[in-house]
Amino acid sequence: MPLREHLVEIRKRLVLSALGILVGAVVGWMVYDTVFQLLQEPLLAAAERRDALIGLNFDGVATAIDMKVKVSVFLGVLLSSPWWLYQLFAFITPGLTSVEKRYSFAFIAVAVPLFLAGIALAWYMLPRAVALLNEFVPPDTSNLIGAQMYLGFVMRLMLAFGIAFLVPVVMVALNMMGVVRASTWLAGWRWAVLVSFLFAAIMTPTPDVLTMFSVALPICALYFVAYGVSVLHDRRVDKRDAARLAL
Incomplete structure (x- = not known):
């Protein structure tokens, strides 16, 4: 395939992936409140265990809406993972023979559960991570964590495990x-x-x-x-x- 056709194909797959993520982000926007409560649970549990003030701090006028957008997009990436993983393998498969192209759907059938398994493992580790890190907070002090910083920590943790799998x-x-x-x-x-x-x-x-x-x-x-x-x-x-x- 000539270089120009490769670039056109990449653009096509990127656009389709972005549209899938956008649809997932819309769903993420609608379930944001429930997801936000789940994200807070490790902090609330640590606060209860240490009997201290531990929670998220929205330190800017637009921080709340910015966090909602970022969480929605992140959820869009997770929810649309079957779609953008398919686009990835659809770009790769032209290099395979006609027989090997049949494995594309098998790749998706394996890749999606593995990616989600990595995300699930990271979610399982999250409360332990929060509990351990809060053990270093001195007694009689508060730990108000920047909402953006906490979200970045959670996203990096989950994506790292998902990609590793x-x-x-x-x-x-x-x-x-x-x-x-x-x-x-x-x-x-x-x-x-x-x-x-x-x-x-x-x-x-x-x-x-x-x-x-x-x-x-x-x-x-x-x-x-x-x-x-x-x-x-x-x-x-x-x-x-x-x-x-x-x-």
């Missing part, structure tokens, strides 16, 4: 495109394990080893599952190429 899907996609063979993934398994544990150590809020392992091990397992799928694909391709050479 998508890495195995990208690995398999690159393998099926013929860019990377399974042997390359195997050669880099030590680095993959190291990066997984570093990610878990940085992103998990509690200092205990069990929590770190509970985050790192699923990521490592997904890496090796992706490697296994790549091995099966390489064997099928090698067998097909050998049969062609034999003719």
Whole structure:
């Protein structure tokens, strides 16, 4: 495909993804009040446990509306994840053969639950993160957190976990495109394990080893599952190429 057609295709997929996120953001705007209460719960629980003033601080005239817009857009990204993930793979699939293009929907069927599983794990970790960080607040003091800062923290945490869980899907996609063979993934398994544990150590809020392992091990397992799928694909391709050479 010429460069111009690639650029046109990228623009098309970006526009379609943006429209999907916009629709999701409209839904997010309508459920904002419920979501905002859920976001506050970790802070309220920490305040009750420490018997201290802990909460969100809207420190500007437009902060409240700005936060509502940002939360709505963030919810739009989450709700429309099946749509924009499909657009991503729809852009990649022209590089595949006609047979391999059939795997596109399988990729979406796997990518969406993995992305949402990462988001769910981050949501599970959020109350623990808030509780731990508030342990450092001195007694008889208040902790009024900037609403924008808190929202940024939550968004980064969730997106980091969601993207981390998508890495195995990208690995398999690159393998099926013929860019990377399974042997390359195997050669880099030590680095993959190291990066997984570093990610878990940085992103998990509690200092205990069990929590770190509970985050790192699923990521490592997904890496090796992706490697296994790549091995099966390489064997099928090698067998097909050998049969062609034999003719």
